[in-house]
Amino acid sequence: xxxxxxxxxxxxxxxxxxxKDYRIFKSRQPTETKQILKRKDIDVVLLDLxxxxxxxxxxxxxxxxxRPAVQVIIINSAEQLSLSIEGMRLGAFDDxxxxxxxxxxxxxIKEAFEQKKKAESKKPSFFQxxxxxxxxxxxxxxxxxxxxxxxxEKKRMPGNQTKxxxxxxxxxxxx
Numbered sequence: 001x002x003x004x005x006x007x008x009x010x011x012x013x014x015x016x017x018x019x020k021d022y023r024i025f026k027s028r029q030p031t032e033t034k035q036i037l038k039r040k041d042i043d044v045v046l047l048d049l050x051x052x053x054x055x056x057x058x059x060x061x062x063x064x065x066x067r068p069a070v071q072v073i074i075i076n077s078a079e080q081l082s083l084s085i086e087g088m089r090l091g092a093f094d095d096x097x098x099x100x101x102x103x104x105x106x107x108x109i110k111e112a113f114e115q116k117k118k119a120e121s122k123k124p125s126f127f128q129x130x131x132x133x134x135x136x137x138x139x140x141x142x143x144x145x146x147x148x149x150x151x152x153e154k155k156r157m158p159g160n161q162t163k164x165x166x167x168x169x170x171x172x173x174x175x
Contacts, residue, residue, distance in 0.1 A: 001025040001040075003033055003059060004048035009075060013046070016102060022109070030059055037066050044112045046105075049076040049083045050098060057086055064091045069119040071112035075100070 002010045002024060010026045017024055025040060027033040036042065045063055049056040060072055074087045074095035084095045093112045096105060132152065139148035 001027060001033070001036055001042050001044075002046045002048070003027045003052070003056070004046075004075075005051035008051075009046065009048055013102075013105075017106070017109075030055075030062065033059055034062065034066065037063065037070070042067065042070050043116050044093075044109050045070060045072045046109075047072050047074050047087070047092070049074050049080060049087060053080070053083065057083065057090060060087055060090050060092060069116050071116050073105075073108050073112055 002013065004010065004026075005028060007026070007028075010024070014024050014026075025036050025042070027036055047056055047060055047063075052059065056074075060074075063070055063072055068091075071093035072087075072091070074084055074092045076084045076087075076095055076097055078097045084092075084097075087095065093115060094108050096108065136148040136151045139145075139151065
């Protein structure tokens with residue numbers, strides 16, 4: 001998706017990117033951006049801060065809240081470096097300064113797409129979460145409340161360790 005105030009980027013990039021099998025959506029306003037994000041499976045957003053300025057940062061914030069896995073590439077001019085820095089702090093994947101090389105942009109889009117896929121693969125599916133809850137409920141019904149709790153905590157903690165287990169492990173090391 002390309003988000004910009006005017007259609008300059010869209011007009012120049014849609015033909016070139018469209019020929020490389022990218023589906024491209026265009027947005028000019030926050031409400032339109034929100035609607036597209038809710039209705040379509042967007043992987044990467046090109047966000048033109050050059051035209052949108054601070055409004056673009058608010059859009060970036062909204063995009064990351066609505067769809068955290070979507071990767072945002074900022075398009076900006078070097079004169080507005082502070083906006084790019086703020087955008088990176090808000091979770092943008094990367095930024096490109098105008099003028100930029102089309103091949104560099106395509107490479108960034110591919111990297112951002114791979115990053116989105118990684119972020120989505122780390123998150124368990126709704127079905128998997130429901131299945132985990134059902135298994136834990138079975139343990140609870142069988143009188144194994146601690147096992148149920150531990151099972152659910154393992155699913156949430158990185159490295160499959162609960163906080164309690166890590167604390168106990170650290171305590172044993174100290175002794």
